[in-house]
Amino acid sequence: MAEENKKYYPTIGLEIHAELNTNTKMFCGCKNDPDEEKPNVNICPVCMAHPGSLPVANKKAIENVIKVGLALDGNIADFSEFDRKNYFYPDIPKGYQISQYKYPIVSGGKLLGFDITRIHLEEDTANNKHVGESSLIDFNRSGVPLMELVTEPVIHSALDASKFARELQLVLRYLEVSEANMEKGEMRVEANISISPEPDKLGTKVEVKNLNSFRSVERAIKFEIDRMTELYESGKSNEIVQETRGWDESKQQTFSQRKKEGSADYRYFPEPDLPKMKLHEAFDLEQMKKDLPELPAQKRARHKKDFEIKDEDIEVYVNDPALSSWFEEVAKILNDTEATKLASNYITSDYVGLKKTNGDVKLPKPDNFAELIKMAKDGHISSRATKDILGRIVINEESPRKIAEENNLLQKNDEGALKPIIQKIISENSEVVASYKGGKENAIMSLVGKAVKESNGSANPQVVIKLLKEMLK
C-alpha cells in the first residue's frame, strides 16, 4: 500500500460542493426541490438564463453558509461579493456561473483539525442527460444554492480524506442546511492529490472528480497515490501532469479527462447585477453563533463525559440523532452509569442488529427499555432472556417484567431457595469438588453449569458462584 510507503508523501486537498436545502433557488423564486422528478418544472427566465432577466440573492442561502462558517470556526467576511466565472457548457447557458472569487463569505476554519481555506456560495448548474444520440437538459437544478468548501492541502491519507467528508456531512445535517446525500448528488467531493519524495515539498497535483460515495473518495485517492507512486518508481514522474481525472466506479480506477484550466481561464469579474454585501451589518453574527445547535464534536464530548460509553457506541448515536435522543431518555430514567453502559451495549449491538434484519422493529418506550435493563443489571433475568424480551418489545410494546413473569424467565436470586440445589450438586459431584479444592479453580464453572441446569435455567449464575464459593470453603 502506497500510504504505508514512506518513500513518497501524499498530500490531499478537498473541494466539496453541497446543495443547500432552501425553499427557493439562489437567484430567483423558483422552488428548490431535489426530489422533483418531472424535468423543467421549477424554472423561470432567471434560471433559464433568458436575456435581460436579473438575479436577486437568496438571503437564507447566505445565512446558511454563515452558519457553516461559524460552526467550523471560520472568519465571516465583512465585505463579500459575487463574481462571474466564465466558461461554456450546455448546462450553464448564461456562459458563466455566478460564484465567488476574491471575497468568499467564509475564510479559514477547521474541521477534525484540518485547515479550511474558504467556504463560498454559488449556483448549481442544470442537469445534462445523455439519451442515445441526444443530450437532454433539465433546468430544475439550475440555480440551486451550492456551497463550496475548499480545504488547505493538509490531508495525508485517503482515510482521513473520507473521514473529513463524512464529518462535514454530519455538520451540514446537524445545522439542517443540507441533506448532503452523496448518492443523490447533494454533496459532491473532488480531491486534489499529489505525492512527493520530500515531505515539505508538493508534487504535481491531479484533481479527481465524480466521487459520489465516501467509499469512492477513499478508493480513488488510494488509486491515485498508487498510480503516481508507480510512475515515480519507474522513473516516469514527468508523466504526472496537472489534469482533471474522473473515477470509473465499475473499473475502480481513475482516467484522464482534460488538462486542468487555471483560474485565469475563467476571467472572473464581479457580478454587476447583484449588490455588494456587508455581512456584519446584515446579520447578527453573535446571536447566530449562540443559536448554533449542538455539533457532532460537542455531542461526542458530552456522551463521553455523561455516559462513559465506548467510542464505537458514541459514533452510532452521533450518526443517528433519533436513536441518540431516545438513548438519552433511557439514560435519564436509569440515572446510573453502569446501567447506562449496559443499556448502550444492548442498543448498539442487539437493537441495531434486530433493526437491520427486520423492518418492523421500532424503538420501544424508554420506560419499558429501562425496566428491561434494570432487570438485567440486577440479575433478575439472564442475558439470553434480556435479548429475547428485547426482541419482543421492539415489535409489540409490552412490559418486560410481565413477559419475564409469564414466561418463567425470572432468575432465582433467593439464596435460601438456591442452597438446597447447590448442596445436591456438591454431593453428587465429589470428584469435581475435590479437584476444585485441590487448586483447580476453573472446576467450579462445571458445578455452576450443573446447578443452573438443575434449576431449569432459572438460577442466577452470579449468585450460584457466590454460594458455591462460600459452601466449598
Ligand code: ZN
Ligand atoms: Zn428560476
Ligand code: MN
Ligand atoms: Mn464550484
